[in-house]
Amino acid sequence: MKTTKSANFLKVVSPSGEGGEERLLTPAVRRAFPEDLAARWLRACRKLVQAGYGDAVVTAYVRSTPAIAEILGPEVAIELVDSVSAITIKAKRKAGELLPWAALKAAERLKNEQLFRSWLGVIERFAALAPESVVPVLESMETLLSNLNVSRLEAWVLAGVRSGGGDAERRLRFFTFADPQAKLWLQRESGEVLFTDMERRLKAYLIALWRLRVPIREPSPSASEQSRRRISFDRGLILLPPTFPGYRGLQAEEVFRAGLAHVAAHFMYSGEKFPLRSLKPLQVALVSLIEDARVEHLAMREFPGLRRLWLPFHIAQASGASTAPSLLARLSRALIDPGFEDADGWVRKGRERFFAREDEWENPQLSREIGGLLGNDLGQMRVQFNPRTYVAEPPYRDDNMGLWDFNDPDASDFEEAELLFEAVRFEQQEDDATSPPDRERKAEGEDDQVNRAALSREAYQDEGIPVARYPEYDYVTGRERADWTTIVEYQPKPGPANLVERILEDRHDIVNRITALIRSARVGRTERLKRQAEGECLDIDACIDAVVSRRIGVTPDPHVYATMARRHRDLSVLVLLDISESTKDKVLGATTTVLDLERQATALLAHAMAGLGDPFAIAAFCSNRREEVRYYRIKDFAAPYDAMARSSLAGLEGGLSTRIGAVIRHAGADLAGQSSHRRLLLIVTDGEPSDVDVTDKKYLVEDARKAVMSLAGDGIDTFCVGLDSGGDSYLARIFGRRNVVQIDRLERLPERLPMLYFRLTS
DSSP: OOOOOOSHHHHHHSTTOTTTHHHHOOHHHHHHSOTTHHHHHHHHHHHHHHHTOOHHHHHHHHHHHHHHHHHHOHHHHHHHHHHHHHHHHHHHHHHHHHHHHHHHHHHHHHOOHHHHHHHHHHHHHHHHHOGGGHHHHHHTHHHHHHHOOHHHHHHHHHHHHHHHTTOHHHHHHHHTTOSHHHHHHHHHHTTBOOHHHHHHHHHHHHHHHHOOOOOEEOOOTTSOTTGGGSOEEETTEEEOOSOOTTOBHHHHHHHHHHHHHHHHHHHHHOOSOEEOTTOOHHHHHHHHHHHHHHHHHHHHHHOTTHHHHHGGGOOOOSOSOOOHHHHHHHHHHHTTOTTOOOOOHHHHHHHHHHHHTGGGTTOTHHHHHHHHHHHHHHHHTTOOOOTTTOOOSSTTSOOSGGGEETTOTTOTTHHHHHGGGGGGOOOOOOOSTTOOTTOOOOOSSTTHHHHHHHHHHHSBTTBOEEEEEEEEEETTTTEEEEEEEEEEEEOOOOOOTHHHHHHHHHTHHHHHHHHHHHHHOOOSOEEEEEEESSOSEEOHHHHHHHHHHHHTTOOOOSOOEEEEEEOSOOEEEEEEEEOSGGGGSBOTTSSSBHHHHHHHHHHHHHHHHHHHTOOEEEEEEEESSTTOEEEEEEEOTTSOOSHHHHHHHHTOOOOSBBOHHHHHHHHHHHHHTOOOSEEEEEEEEOSOOBOTTOOOHHHHHHHHHHHHHHHHHTTEEEEEEEOOTTOHHHHHHHHOGGGEEEOSSGGGHHHHHHHHHHHHTO
16 A cells, blocks of 8 residues: 655646646556546546645545446546545545545455445544544454444444543544454454353353352453463463454354363362472473363263363364474374374374373373373474463363462472463452452352342442443444443442431421322232122133022022232332432522432332332432443342431432433343332433433433333333423433423422322332
8 A cells, every 4th residue: 555755646637737647547547437437537636636635645546446446336436536535634634545545445345336335434424423543443444344344344433432432542542452342342243252242151051060150250451462362260260261263153152161161170170289390381281281181081971961062172183293282282182082093103192191091080190190201202202392382272271370380389490381371371360349340240049139238248438349231222323232331339328317217207298198198009910809799700610609509409609700900019119319410409499409309209209118018129320431330229129128228328429420221221130130010110310311421412312212122121111200301302212201200390309209109000
């Protein structure tokens, strides 16, 4: 893509360059632009010259468009001038120079006019949203299009724009791949299976195999590229790579399972770590290889089907150069594949030694003995081994870091042996409240609420704990971005518990009305009541008994009807309070804030729900970008409404933004665990969804709407109480017009909210 810094192009295509235009009309140009199309192409060239974009932009257009015309037709190539002009204006000359060359790469990849025009539309829209990032994207276009189609490219580009929000520097970090999230989203959009897609299934798989509950995480984003591509483990932690490059679909899922099963075999059968002592790096690699084979055979004794999982990844061939990596890969296959035959004497010797001592496989020291001997043999064969470049094969196997004791005081060659692991070494981090969002949690089950309560007790009031990731819907692409938002749970600051008692005392008139309503409220699952004196239908059993009674001369029972009625309350409710910055505003004409009124209303509502005996939970939320959507648990379903809950309610403080879609999903996950006939999410909010990293107001509204629709599909009703007098349009869009109540006079909220609850649940 070299360009010539010359005034010739400017002179040739300028109006004063009389006769010079013929010099541009080379045979290739005439072939690409026959007859009058050549004149149109020259006018396009003049347009760029007269615009003053510089020689580099004109040169790029002149040199690339004939090839584009050959692929997609002359009309497309000529019209490209408008896009070049638009991009140059928005993103400066360097972008205008790169666009024609990137367009040529796109034409060669797409080979379709409609797709090419769609690609141009994506680039032009991107230039309008993030002009500072156009150059790195155009420079990476060949790589991007080799992994993504046009729609997926658009989704990746918009992911970067959304990720940076209004911060140009953050966007630039994404599109230059300085932000690890850029590669992660590129992999996701390219169709690769990611660890985050498999995380829950992998944890369940580990439990199902050997009832192991070991934390499984991704490596740190700051870890080296090599260490992020291999599995690693220690006795208390498993690190799985974000993805296995080159594996797609079902095969990618299989390599994740194969790797996790292999590491689990180490946990079950490897015993204590091996001391390094005087082993050379080659011997360390061979001991690790034999140990891998030993634990796999022990695992296959218990689960023979594991061979079908592991064997397809052993693809080493018996032929080839006798290099150390090749011989080790061939030995790996020889130790698991009974049908593999290798003529190499060293490979055969390794297999014979391993299987000759099958009765000793239970002893981990066997691996050290056989591996050390095989290493001596390779050393005598003068086979070269580079510990810096060696990578264990096949790809599902771990880096063997967890097998060795690097603090062995007898390791005289520690520094030399450590080279073997240099590329994949990771630093263990303390498992504290600042752990990354994929902090380990036990598999979902009966221990969940116990764990959550323990985490909450340990949490600092000013430092939350990331507990879950949720998707976010992008209405532009019509797709959800998986794991886009992170829920961070915070411990509410305690407030004076008697504040809630004072609210009930001050509002005694409303409390009396609530108490009267409690006595008469009925809601729940309908039951069929048989043998009634009247009803909507006949009770067949009662009718048969009546006929029998008549035939034997006995007066029949007149209760032969059946009816449907609700006799017991069967309802779970989660109240979700918006405590964003705007709730600190004073109510017009009063000294109380919006948050004060929310607190009063919730105190009265909790009094009603507790009196009815309905299972209920209370939570509050705000957000600080997508990486920190804060969720405050005031009362969980399993917890009593006691002094601690009232203190948490009293201590709520307003701040930050209103990213509502993520908290709807998180609250919905809690409600989904309730077995009630009816499950209701009741949201109280005073403002339009917003956050500091989102500039498109419609974006979070559409995401919240998508979240509400998802909950409806799970049988969860969502209702909103809006405290924004101008919020009719966006609240109706999110929740549906029938599921929104707008309160114009905020001072009436404490009265209206409990009464609304009775209306919704009766």
